[in-house]
Amino acid sequence: MRTVLPPAPGAERYPALDFVNSTIALPGGQFIDFLGTPEGVNEWLTEHGLAPADAGVQEMCAAQLRSLREHLRSLFAARVAGLTALPAALAAVNDALSRVPTAALLYWDEKSGPYRATPCPTNEILDRALAALAANAADLLTGPDAESLITCDSPPCIRYLLRHGRRHWCSTRCGDRVRAARAYARRKVV
Incomplete structure (x- = not known):
């Protein structure tokens, strides 16, 4: 199911771009949401x-990720349109950014001595994913x-991409x- 469309240009450098594009609008009013189920969320994160x-991943975690995705979509839309971002979207991103420590902690191994590492217990997996995105x-x-951030110029597509050239x-x-x-419009006019 993930082969519906290739990643949008720029997604290889920005996983957040792929994240906001994890819901796809298809012709005929159909939608695919790769984060629609906890299993889908776990697969996407993996x-x-x-x-x-x-x-x-449980539904509560999946809902948090979908919520962040919608806030990021809102911020991307504001950036593309040159509008002011919604305060709720900024607050959601800042909340996600501040959920995890940014510095690796200092540990000591009896055989090899001191080292730094960032712990990630299971209950922090979601917080770390949210913060990274x-x-x-x-x-x-x-x-x-x-x-270069733009929306796809092909209705009904709702994906974002980084423009390169005239594409x-x-x-x-x-x-x-x-x-x-x-081509159809040109033939119809003639």
Whole structure:
């Protein structure tokens, strides 16, 4: 099911871009939500190196991830449209960013001596995933690639991408749909 569309341009550098695109609008009013079930969330997190395969994500955790996704979509939409971000979206991202310690702790092993590591007990997996995705989105929104952030120009697609060149769509499928619509419109006018 994940092969519906390839990742949008830029998703290889920004997992948060792939995260906001984890719901896909298809022609005919159909939607695919890769985070629609706890199993789907666990699979998505595992594929992106944010959780082990056996994390056992529950619905409450899945709902938190879907909520963050919608807040990030709101921030991306505001950035693309040049509008002010919703305070609730900013608060949600900042909450996710502040859930986990940013510094590795100091530990001591009797054989090898001191070392630093960031502990991640099972109950912190979700918090770490939320923080990683929020930080990645914040990097995208505040970095040099923010100027390239656009929405796919092929209705009904709702995905975001980083524009490169003249391309304004997220996949070959969407580009083909745009070109076909243009060709149909030209034939209809003649």
